[in-house]
Amino acid sequence: MRDPDNMLAQQGRSPEFLSSATIEAVQTEYEVLHLMRQCAGHFGFSHFMVARFPANDQQRFAERLLVSNWPAELVRKYDAMSLFHVSRLAVDTGMTKLPVQGDSALMAPADWENAQAGEAIALAESHGLSASTAFLLHSTTADPYLMVFSGTRAPLARPELAELHFAALQLFECLEKTFVAVTAGREKLSSREVECLRWAAAGKSSDEIAIILGISVYTVSSYFKSATRKLQAVNRMQAIAIALRLRLI
Numbered sequence: 001m002r003d004p005d006n007m008l009a010q011q012g013r014s015p016e017f018l019s020s021a022t023i024e025a026v027q028t029e030y031e032v033l034h035l036m037r038q039c040a041g042h043f044g045f046s047h048f049m050v051a052r053f054p055a056n057d058q059q060r061f062a063e064r065l066l067v068s069n070w071p072a073e074l075v076r077k078y079d080a081m082s083l084f085h086v087s088r089l090a091v092d093t094g095m096t097k098l099p100v101q102g103d104s105a106l107m108a109p110a111d112w113e114n115a116q117a118g119e120a121i122a123l124a125e126s127h128g129l130s131a132s133t134a135f136l137l138h139s140t141t142a143d144p145y146l147m148v149f150s151g152t153r154a155p156l157a158r159p160e161l162a163e164l165h166f167a168a169l170q171l172f173e174c175l176e177k178t179f180v181a182v183t184a185g186r187e188k189l190s191s192r193e194v195e196c197l198r199w200a201a202a203g204k205s206s207d208e209i210a211i212i213l214g215i216s217v218y219t220v221s222s223y224f225k226s227a228t229r230k231l232q233a234v235n236r237m238q239a240i241a242i243a244l245r246l247r248l249i
Contacts, residue, residue, distance in 0.1 A: 015042050015163075018170050026174040033067050036171055040069075043164050045151040046128055050175060052244060053094070053136065053144035054085035059201055063241045066145070067175065074127045081116055081123075083109055093136040093146060099165050100134045101155045107132075128152055135165060137172045139179070143247075147172060179245065189248060193227040196220055198249040201240045 017038045026032060040048045049068035051061070061084040062075050084090060091110040092100045100106075104124035108117040124130065132150040139145065147168050156164060189197075192213070199209045206224075210217045224236050233239035243249045 014170060015039065015167060018167055023170060023174055026177060029067060029178050032171065032175045032178060035174065036067060037069065039167050039171060040149055043149065043160070044153040045149040047150040048148065050145060050147045053146055054090050057082060057085045059244060062237060063201060063244060065241065066245060071127060074123065077123055078107070081120060083116060083120055086110060089134055089146070089148065093134050097136065099161055102132060104130050106134070131155065133161070133164060135168045137168065139176050145172065189227055189230055193223045194249055196223040197227055197240055197243045200236065201244060201249055
């Protein structure tokens with residue numbers, strides 16, 4: 001049986017900005033962000049994001065985001081709903097290898113009896129995410145990720161969908177290259193730094209982590225600062241996201 005992913009990729013064509021030379025030159029997430037912005041514009045989308053696939057509700061949506069141009073307010077409000085792991089976006093893409101297209105209801109829970117369904121749809125609509133195309137992609141270590149392009153455009157016809165799917169595969173390969181480069185450049189985290197990040201990813205506060213580990217809050221704070229520096233992150237949230245992506249916690 002032929003692989004649907006390969007069939008779509010073979011039918012697809014690369015936009016000019018995804019030339020072999022461009023892909024080979026990519027080294028940083030910022031460069032991937034730039035390419036994704038070009039890709040979104042090329043296909044008539046206004047928003048995009050790449051996130052680690054939500055297997056459960058243990059990590060927040062914001063901590064799973066890798067590359068995105070979603071407004072901070074949208075990320076914050078959707079994160080507060082804690083719906084990502086039960087959304088149609090996750091459920092529908094998790095059941096197929098093919099691209100998934102849908103309206104703003106993709107942001108809502110698959111269970112329509114959930115009281116937050118209408119709130120999630122309204123949030124998506126208010127930020128111009130009335131239509132989305134999503135792909136479930138896997139890293140070379142078999143870790144699942146979601147790549148989503150959103151906007152107000154009509155659903156893509158099959159030829160254009162195949163082209164976007166092929167572009168998504170190329171973009172994800174570029175992003176995965178940065179994982180390796182970033183890992184090589186990171187200082188090794190201490191066991192305590194890893195513990196602090198792991199408990200923070202589980203939703204524990206600094207005070208709670210201090211009690212769990214039997215250390216002072218000041219010491220917990222110092223571990224977070226050193227881990228953030230080693231991971232070249234700008235804050236604790238980004239440090240957790242990077243650690244999760246690099247499979248350090």
